[in-house]
Structures are given as C-alpha cells and as structure tokens.
Amino acid sequence: MNYFNASEEEFSDWKWQYRHRIETVEELEKLIQLSETEKEDIKKALEVFPMAISPYYASLIDPTDPNCPIRMQAVPSSAELKKSSWELEDPLCEDKDSPSEESCITHRYPDRVLFLISNRCGMYCRHCTRKRRVGNREYDYSEKVIREGLEYIREHPEIRDVLLSGGDALLVSDERLDWLLGELFDIPHVEIVRIGSRVPVTLPQRITPELCEILEKYPSVWLNTHFNHPKEITPEAKKAMRMLAKAGVPLGNQSVLLRGVNDCPMVIKKLCHELLKIKTRPYYLYQCDLSFGLEHFRTSVSRGIEIIEMLRGHTSGLAVPTFVVDAPGGGGKIPVGPNYLISSSDTGVVLRNYEGVICMYPEPEAYSWECQQACSICDKHPGLKSGTGIAKLYDEENDIIALEPESLERKKRF
Incomplete structure (x- = not known):
C-alpha cells in the first residue's frame, strides 16, 4: 500500500508519518473498502470524535474485512455516538485528583503521580479513555505548566514514581524529553520514571537511535506500551521494542479488553506469547473504561476473568497479565480474577489449581508475627x-x- 507515493526513506521517518496521518473519509476510502452508508456513519462520528491514523498503522488494516481488529481500533463508527447512561466524560476522575484545573498532574495513589506532558498521538485510538481532551487540539504542555508539575513533585517527598503520559509521552521532542527526565531525576525522592506510549504500536518509526540514547542515560526509566492484538506485533514493532530493550529500558504492555478485537482467550494467549518473545512483560489487561462512545467495545467483567482462567496454569506465569477494572469515580485499579481459595481455617486452607485439583495446605501449628527489632x-x-x-x-x-x-x-x- 503506497498511495502516498512515499519513498522508503520517507515512510521510515516518524515525522513524515505524523504529518501524513489519515484524517478524512476521502483519504480513508483510498485504503479500505467503504460503503456509502459506512462513509456517512464515519462522517457523523468525525463531527464528535476526530480521526488520525498513521500511514504505517493503516497499512496493517485488511481493506476488505470490516471486522479487522486493526480497523476496529482505528476507524470511527456510528456506534461511538450511541451513549449509555453509564458513560462519563472523565470516568477515572483524573481531573478531580489534580491540584488545579490547569495542572498536568494527577495524584491519586500515595507514592506516585501521573504527569501529562503532551496532547499528541500517533493515532487516535477509538477506545481512548481520554477522548475528552486528546485530539480536540494537539499541543505539548507549556513549559510553565511543566515546571509547575515539577515543583509539585519536589514539594511532595512521598512521590517516588512518576508516570509520563498524555496523549503520548514520546511525541515530545528528544530535547524536551531529555530535559524533563534530567529534571525529574534531579529530585532526590524520585526513584523511577515510567513512560506510557503507544508509538511502538502505531508509530514504531519514532523509536530512533537518538531517542534510545537519551533513555539509556537515565538509571531507572521504564516503558509501558499498548499492544492489543498479535497482528500489531509486526517486524517494525519488533525492531522498535528490541531497540528499547537494548538501551536497557524494562518493557511492559497494557492491553485493553475490547469486544470483537481481543475478547478471546486464544488471541490474548497468542498476544502474550508474542510479547515475551520481544522481551515485553504482559503487565495489565484492562476492562474497557466507561468513557463516552465506548459501549460497543465493552465486554462483561466475567469474560475477562474467564480469559485469565484460561491463561493461568495453561501457560507460564510471565505470560499472564493482571486483569484490572479501573474503578469509576477515581477508585483506581482493582485487580479481579478467578478464585483459587475455596475455604480457610486456623489449621489450613483449601485450594484448587487450574486443572480443578483440590488440595489442603496446612497452616503452621504456632505462628504469630511481631517486629523483632526496630529497623x-x-x-x-x-x-x-x-x-x-x-x-x-x-x-x-x-x-x-x-x-x-x-x-x-x-x-x-x-
């Protein structure tokens, strides 16, 4: 697929990819088959939620399959306009947990903060939980706002972990990211910085030797990305992830459980196996959030539990993510999963394994805990x-x- 008439050098340039994102129905219909009804539905959806698809990610779409898992994540549909009574503009109450309306900080958990640094994305995912802000206007947060965020972190010594996100945290310039990481690691109580980014999936060309050199400079930078389907783990994505691993960046993946995309135990199992092959730990499997326009993507929570049941014991523990519901109202991530504890007493606990084998594990005859010495x-x-x-x-x-x-x-x- 090369209706862009792009050279190999251009197609491999992340800035070219970003400038040439597909944003209109007219551009999209050159790539995939669309009926007149579909085109009208997409235009209606674009009046509310914008579209942007990198040429690279668009090239992964099966042009004739309306149920292609890549297409479903990238192409708008009229289903996004059907609002449920449960859907919320800010389902996770991130704004409520911010110091002010203008702040780029969300401080929900005791020892860590979310630090938004960009409102840019390589692609507007149709299942995005931050649809209220991402895509309406693309920008990097001003230096003033960023410095206020840094000052907040300096003033709160309990913060040891900072998560950079957006938008996409890797769509700021190399120079800005280098400066920000330097500022964060100059704060004595900041131990680790995590970067949340989907560019290894939607814009892998962004992972350059220059970027990796910057990340390698800092002692404890982690990166969590967002693969949802095995089809996304392409040669280009593998190259990007291996470059990051070679730079010493520990890698994790956070998938979202999406109806019709990956709500199948075999798909998730295959995805997790492919992730481990590129040194990426399956970290979270999220229940889809209650953001506007996502009802058609949501599955039952019981389906997520069933998927974990089909993974635990049937593959290595490394390949089993934690299934979580990010609780509405700012309750945070709540892990849910199969119950392997059948009953318990003072003398023992009764457990089952993945095969249905039931066993009793005896408790020690005399056990109590108390701190033996001050430390x-x-x-x-x-x-x-x-x-x-x-x-x-x-x-x-x-x-x-x-x-x-x-x-x-x-x-x-x-």
Missing part, C-alpha cells in the same frame, strides 16, 4: 505502616476496627 525501613516509610484505607485495620497503633463511609445513611437517622 530504619519503617522509620523512613511511615506510610507503609499506617497506610490508608484497609491498611489502617492492620496497624496495631490504631484502635480502628471498622471503616465506614462518611455518608452512611444509618448515621443520619437520629
């Missing part, structure tokens, strides 16, 4: 001891025996 770990990390939420119940220094919501109805009766 510096607890002193340096008091949050690990008292914690928040359920952790409070385990803290011997607290006299809390129950946690109750502030708005508990029975408290209002008298």
Whole structure:
C-alpha cells in the first residue's frame, strides 16, 4: 500500500508519518473498502470524535474485512455516538485528583503521580479513555505548566514514581524529553520514571537511535506500551521494542479488553506469547473504561476473568497479565480474577489449581508475627505502616476496627 507515493526513506521517518496521518473519509476510502452508508456513519462520528491514523498503522488494516481488529481500533463508527447512561466524560476522575484545573498532574495513589506532558498521538485510538481532551487540539504542555508539575513533585517527598503520559509521552521532542527526565531525576525522592506510549504500536518509526540514547542515560526509566492484538506485533514493532530493550529500558504492555478485537482467550494467549518473545512483560489487561462512545467495545467483567482462567496454569506465569477494572469515580485499579481459595481455617486452607485439583495446605501449628527489632525501613516509610484505607485495620497503633463511609445513611437517622 503506497498511495502516498512515499519513498522508503520517507515512510521510515516518524515525522513524515505524523504529518501524513489519515484524517478524512476521502483519504480513508483510498485504503479500505467503504460503503456509502459506512462513509456517512464515519462522517457523523468525525463531527464528535476526530480521526488520525498513521500511514504505517493503516497499512496493517485488511481493506476488505470490516471486522479487522486493526480497523476496529482505528476507524470511527456510528456506534461511538450511541451513549449509555453509564458513560462519563472523565470516568477515572483524573481531573478531580489534580491540584488545579490547569495542572498536568494527577495524584491519586500515595507514592506516585501521573504527569501529562503532551496532547499528541500517533493515532487516535477509538477506545481512548481520554477522548475528552486528546485530539480536540494537539499541543505539548507549556513549559510553565511543566515546571509547575515539577515543583509539585519536589514539594511532595512521598512521590517516588512518576508516570509520563498524555496523549503520548514520546511525541515530545528528544530535547524536551531529555530535559524533563534530567529534571525529574534531579529530585532526590524520585526513584523511577515510567513512560506510557503507544508509538511502538502505531508509530514504531519514532523509536530512533537518538531517542534510545537519551533513555539509556537515565538509571531507572521504564516503558509501558499498548499492544492489543498479535497482528500489531509486526517486524517494525519488533525492531522498535528490541531497540528499547537494548538501551536497557524494562518493557511492559497494557492491553485493553475490547469486544470483537481481543475478547478471546486464544488471541490474548497468542498476544502474550508474542510479547515475551520481544522481551515485553504482559503487565495489565484492562476492562474497557466507561468513557463516552465506548459501549460497543465493552465486554462483561466475567469474560475477562474467564480469559485469565484460561491463561493461568495453561501457560507460564510471565505470560499472564493482571486483569484490572479501573474503578469509576477515581477508585483506581482493582485487580479481579478467578478464585483459587475455596475455604480457610486456623489449621489450613483449601485450594484448587487450574486443572480443578483440590488440595489442603496446612497452616503452621504456632505462628504469630511481631517486629523483632526496630529497623530504619519503617522509620523512613511511615506510610507503609499506617497506610490508608484497609491498611489502617492492620496497624496495631490504631484502635480502628471498622471503616465506614462518611455518608452512611444509618448515621443520619437520629
């Protein structure tokens, strides 16, 4: 497919790919077969949610198959306009957990923050949870906003882990990324920086020797990408991931469970095996979020649990991601999966394995735990001891025996 009349050098240039993204129905119909009804449906969807597909990713689409898993992730459909009563503009309440409306920081978990640095993407994924902001206007966050984010991190010594995202965190310039990483690692309490990026999937040409050289400079940079289907693991994607691995970047993958794309145990199993072959750990399998226009992508949670059931024990543990529901209302990631614990008592626990074998594991006859000696770990990390939420119940220094919501109805009766 080369209706762009691009040279091999041009097609291999990520900046050329970005400039030539497919954004209109007229461009799209040169690549794939579209009926008149489909064209009208796409135009209607584009009035609400824009389209941008890199030429590279478009080249992976089967032009004659409307159910192609690549096409479903890239091409708009009228189903995006059918809104469910449950769908939300900001389902994860990222804005609510920000210091201010203008901030690029979301601080939800105790020791880590989300740091948005770009509103650019190599492709607008149809299942994007940030449809409210990505694609409406492409930009990099201003230096002023970025510096305010850095200052927030400096002022909060509990933050040890920073996740750079967007948009796509790798669609800022090499120079800007280098400067930002340098600033972050100059903060004494920042231990690791994670980068969230889908460019290895949709724009693998962005992974250049120059970029890898920058990432290699810093001691603990991790990268999580977003492959959803084995068809996305192409020679170009493999090359990009191997370049990152060679630069010493630990690699993980976060897939989203999508109806009609990958809601099959065999597809997910194949995907996880292919990821391990390119040194990429299957990290999360997400339940699809409740963002506007995603109802047609959502599966039941029980389907995700069933898929994990078909992986655990049937392949190596390295190939089994954690299935999570990112809870609406800002509840964060909640892991869910098959239940292997049947019952428990003081003397033992009854377990089942993936084959249905049931066994009893005896508990030790006498066991209790108490800290044998004071050590510096607890002193340096008091949050690990008292914690928040359920952790409070385990803290011997607290006299809390129950946690109750502030708005508990029975408290209002008298």
